[in-house]
Amino acid sequence: SNGQCINSRLQCNRHPDCPDGSDEAEELCGAQPCAPGTFQCAPNNCIPLSWTCNGYADCIDGSDEQDCNSEQCAVTCDARASGETRCLPASARCNGVADCLDQTDEADCSSLDHVSRDR
Secondary structure, eight states: OOSOOOOGGGTTSSSOOSTTOGGGOHHHHOOOOOOTTEEEOSTTOEEEGGGTTSSSOOSTTOGGGSSOOTTTOSEEEEOSTTOOEEEEOGGGTTSSOOOSTTOGGGTTHHHHHHHHHHO
């Protein structure tokens, strides 16, 4: 819709190749349901179910990161220099990998280790 052309083979392939997703628009492609084990983003855009609530917006509209319960969002932090907020599951906390720019997901881990050993 921005006037740029893309190869017709890239239209209706369930992957938005245009920044605005117009190559996957329902008006162009018709409604195409997602396969089992996948998540329906915008019409005709499906992602693996495991990509939902993982802290990254994989859907153009960010719908894969909406309605995530607090268990899935144990840590919230800035993930990129752009200030993009990231929601991390509890498994990302104190796992030895800094997922947050400020490394808050790896802070105060020794106190957590002490608490878990006492249980």
